[in-house]
Amino acid sequence: MNPNHLKQLAVIIKQGSISSAAEQLFVTQPTLTRAIKQLEQKVGAPLLTRTRYGVVATEIGERLGKVGEKILLDAEQSEEIIRQWHSGFHNEFTIGIDPLWEYAAVHQTTHAFLQDPRYVFHLRTGSAAAQIELLLKGELDFIIGPAHLTVAQRGLHREVVFRDRAAIFAGARSKLISQNNDVMTSDLSRSKWFIAGANAGFMNHQHNVAPNNAAKISFTGSIHSVMSLLKTSEMLVQLPARLALMSGALQPEQMLNIKDMPSQPRRDIALWSRINETERPDALRIRQLIFDLLQNLDQSTPEFGLEL
Missing domain, CATH: 3.40.190.290 (D-Maltodextrin-Binding Protein; domain 2)
Structure with a gap:
């Protein structure tokens, strides 16, 4: 399973909108839509449900979204560790x-x-x-x-x-x-x-x-x-x-x-x-x-x- 797709799912769930998530991630909406479809094919079930107010996660989508959130946090922490290392901190x-x-x-x-x-x-x-x-x-x-x-x-x-x-x-x-x-x-x-x-x-x-x-x-x-x-x-x-x-x-x-x-x-x-x-x-x-x-x-x- 592509970890990047899980990160994208987490952002979509948080934003409640594919268009808003695409703007935050600096990718196109079709790119995000394809990523979610690939995840859904892997799972064999829908991950998102469309409502009049945007998109919400299904039960399995919510669980996978939490995994994506952890990947996002780990990635941010990794970036900070690299910055610290370049700054000379031990x-x-x-x-x-x-x-x-x-x-x-x-x-x-x-x-x-x-x-x-x-x-x-x-x-x-x-x-x-x-x-x-x-x-x-x-x-x-x-x-x-x-x-x-x-x-x-x-x-x-x-x-x-x-x-x-x-x-x-x-x-x-x-x-x-x-x-x-x-x-x-x-x-x-x-x-x-x-x-x-x-x-x-x-x-x-x-x-x-x-x-x-x-x-x-x-x-x-x-x-x-x-x-x-x-x-x-x-x-x-x-x-x-x-x-x-x-x-x-x-x-x-x-x-x-x-x-x-x-x-x-x-x-x-x-x-x-x-x-x-x-x-x-x-x-x-x-x-x-x-x-x-x-x-x-x-x-x-x-x-x-x-x-x-």
Whole structure:
């Protein structure tokens, strides 16, 4: 089966139109039509169905189209590898980054990676649980993310480097900010809440700080929306305190000091990797680079009165 025909099928399905696909692929419509007919002869069944809105894939067409998508992605990756090789780069490392870490430490992180001219770095931001899954599959080389996760960790190496603890932050319009030294848990129960990092193995719940007032909105993966709400609303959220304040987007007085509440849970950041990859010389070099970045930030970031 001609792999190029499968790629063309994938583009047709995505575009929903043979004419649009031909334009994208820089070929004629008759060329695409012949390619699909050759595939259909091989399969012995139609791959596309014409509708008033364009073409849609049949069941077998959909399955073959997914194969074509993978071929397209592999081809694009091959082109990028060639460009990297011509540019003198030795290897590429894909690193998963926690959304709040990216938001708070983007300049320090990119500066650290730019110091090594031998490697290319692909940074992927996402929820902790999804990042761990990709690491286990070998699609990520490292993760800069939460240290305390309720996900399977067999085969992974975790080293806690950046110390942090959760805290409750109030939106800039909250009346609780003005009475910060006298805030009680009863005040929290009367406030509006939202959740950041819900179902990501990072901020699983509010730790019963407001048992009678459940959060109505949650955000997973998005930190810009979280910070916007904290700048413009009166809502409360629980966040890793040092990272949140290190970002500069929040004021220290927005971190509430609740008199009748014990210390909030730890929200440390760890460097994650696969155990079977720790012996590769280039991987060891990049691992040390990331470790030094996290350690330097841990030592230079204020503790903001947290029990670390």
